[in-house]
Amino acid sequence: MPEPPSLAAIRGVVVHAVLEDLFGLPAGERQPERAAELVAGAFDRVRGERDGVDALVAETGRDTFFAQVRKLVASYYELEDPRRFEPHALEERVECDLAGDVPLRGFVDRIDVAPNGLLRVVDYKTGRSPGPLHEARALFQLKFYALMILRTRGILAAQLRLVYLADKNVLTYVPEADELDRFERIVVALWRAIIEAGETGEFPATRNSMCKFCDFKAMCPEFGGTPPAYPGWPGASAGSADLGMPDVGVSEDM
Template sequence: MVSMVKLSPSRANDFQNCPLLFRFRTIDQLPEPLSIDAVRGTIVHTTLENLYDLPAIERQLPQAYELWREAFAEISQNDKYRELFDAIEDISVWSNESLFLLDKYFALEEPVLLEPTERESHIEFDLQDGFKIHGYVDRIDVAPSGEIRIVDYKTGKSPREGYEQKAFFQLRFYALIIWRTRNIVPRKLRLIYLGDGRILEDSPTENDLIATEKKIVAIWKAIEAAFDSKNFPPKKSKLCDWCAHQSLCPEFGGTPPPLPLP
C-alpha cells in the first residue's frame, strides 16, 4: 500500500521518466551529488524573490546585482557547497554568467510595474481519498479584475520546438490546484527562461485542467500499482546520462537495494 500521499510535479515527472528513479528519490531517498547549476538556480531564485521585497521604485538592475551578491555570500559560506565552489576554475567568470541571467530577466519583465500577490507559495489540494497534490509556486500575480497569472523562473534554456506543451505540465499542475482550491481558472501560465531570454505563455481552459487532473490520477494509480507489486522498473532514455544512480540500475549492470519496508 502506498505510504506516500503527496505528489508534486517533479515527482510525477520522475515516475513518467523512470519508475526506478522515482523509487530511488521518493522511497529510498538516496542522496544525489549537488550540482553547481542547481546552486546557480537557487541563488537566482532567491534574488528574484527578494527583489519584490523592495519598494517598486527600487527594483532596478543594480539592486538586483546587490541582492544576488548577498545570496551568493550566504550560500558560498555553507560547508555543504564549499567543494562545488572550490571546483570552479574562475569564480568571477561564473559570477558574471550568473549576473547575466538577471540582465535577461530585466529585459523580459519590468519589476517596477509588478506587484506579485504571492512568492514561493506552497499550495496543495486533496485530490481524492487522502491523495494530495502540492507544489511551490515561484510567483502568483493577481490582476485588479481577479485574473490570476502563475509565473515560474527557469535558469536554463527553453525547450526546443515541439516540446513546449510538455514544459507546461508543472504550471498546469499548479493551475489545477488553484482552480480546485480558489474556484478560478488561472488566466495565464508564464515560463520565464533566463538561459536564452524567452517567455512561453499558455492560457489554460477548464477542459485543459480536467485533462491534467485525469493525467495526474492515472500517474497516481500507476504508482499505487508499482507499490502493490513492489516493482519499479527502469526506463532507459537519454536522461540516463545525467542520472546519479547508474551503479544501482539494472540497465547498467547494477542491482537496486532491497525495497524499504513501509
Template sequence: MSTSPCPRPGEPEAGGPVAGPRPPVSLSPSRASDFMRCPLLYRFRVIDKLPEKPSEAATRGTLVHAVLERLFDAPAAERTPPRARELLPGQWARLLEERPELAELFADDPAGEKLARWLAEAEGLVERWFTLEDPTRLEPAERELFVETELESGLRLRGVIDRVDVAPTGEVRIVDYKTGKAPRPEYRDGALFQMTFYALVVWRLKNVIPRRLQLVYLGSGEVLTYDPVEADLRRVERRLLALWEAIAHATATGDWRPRPTKLCGWCDHQERCPEFGGTPPVYPLPVVPPPRSG
C-alpha cells in the same frame, strides 16, 4: 487545503521530516516528472531518499530564484539591475549557510576563479530577466508560494509556485522562472505540464482558473505563455490520477523499472541502476504478493 510561503530549494513531498521510508503520500510536479521519466529514479528519490550531489546548474537556478524573489522586497522604483546584482553575494552566502554541502561545488577552486565565473553566469541570467519583465510595474500577490490540495479521489497535490500575480479584476497569472533555454515547439507540452499542475491546484483551492500560465526562460530570453481552460485542467487531473495509480501499484509490488533515456548520463544513481550493471538497495517497504491463480 492550504497556501503558505515556502523557502527554496525543492518541492516538499510530504509534510515535515519523517523517520524511515514510507509509501508516498503526495505528488508534486517534480516527482510526477521523475516517475514519467524513470520509475526507478522516483523510487530512489522518494522512497529510498538516496543523496544526490549538488550540481552547478541546479544551484545556480536556486540562487537566481532567490535573487528574483528578494528583489520584490524593495520599493518598485528600486527594483533595478544594480540592486539585483547587489543581492547576489548575500543570497549565495545564505544558501551556503543553509546547505553547507554546496561548498563542495568549488572545493577545487582555491583562487576563486571558478566561483567568480559561476556567479557571473548567475548575474547574467538575472540581468536578462529585466529584458523580459519590468519589476517596477509588478506587485506579486505571492512569491515562492507553497500550495497543497487534496482531490476528491484522496490524491494530495503540492508544490511551490515562483510567483502569483493577481490583476485588479481578480484574474490570476502563475509565473515560473527557468534558467535554461526554452524548449522547441514540439516539446512545449512537457514544459507546460508543471504549470497546468499548479493551475489545477489553484483551481481546486480557490475555485478560480488562472487566466495565464507564464514560463520565463532566462537562458534564451524567451517567454512562453498559455491560457488554460477548464477542459485542460480536468485533463491533467485525469492524467495525474492515472499516474498515481501506477505509483501505488509500483509501491505495493516493489516493481520500479528503469526507463533508459539520454538523461541517464546526468543521473547520480548509475551505480545502483540495473541498466548500468548496478543493484538497487533492498526495497524498504512491504511487498504485496501477487494473487494466486487457479
C-alpha cells in the same frame, strides 16, 4: 538514495533568491544594478541553508559563479520589468487533495493578480527553454500548478508562464477548465500507478534522453548495474504527489 547537489541546481536556487529579494524592494529601487548587488547576500543565505555549497562553487570559483548568476538576473530584465507591477505572492506553497485521496503540493515562484482579478502564475527557469520534443514536460508542470490554483482558490488562472533566463524565452499556457478536469484524471491515474508500483516494488527502468544526467546510472539494470535491495513501501498515506522545490534538479538546466 539522496541525489547529490549540483552546481547548476545551486545556481538556480541563488537566482531565485535574488529575484525574491528584488521584489521585496520598493518598485522604484528594482533597478538592474540593484539586482546585481543582491547576489552576494542571496548566496550567503543559500549557503547557510544548504550543505556543500562552498565545495561546489569552488569548482568554478566564486567570482565566476557570481558572474553567471548576475548574467541570468540581467536576462530577466529583457523579459519583464519588475518596476512596473507588484506581485501578489512570492514562493507560495500551494496544497490540495484531489478525489481519491491524492495529495498535491508545490511552490509557486510568483503569483500576479491584475486589478480586474485575473491571475497569472510565473515560474523562473535558469536553464534553456525546451525544444518541441520536451515541451510537453514543461506544460505538465504548468497544468499541475493551474490545477492546484483552481482547486485551492476556485480560480481558473488566466495565464501561466515559464520564464527561461538562459536563452531569454517565455513559454505561456492558457488553461481551460475542461482541460484541467481531464488533466486531474491523468494525475489521479499516475498516482494510483505510483502506489501500485510502490506496493509491489516493480519500477521498470526506461531508457531515455535524461539518463545521461542521472546520478544513479551505475546502479541501473539498463546499464549493467545492480540497484540496492528495495526497502519496501511505508504505506500509501505516507506519500504525496509532489512537484517539489523550484529550480532544484537537472530539469532546471534542460
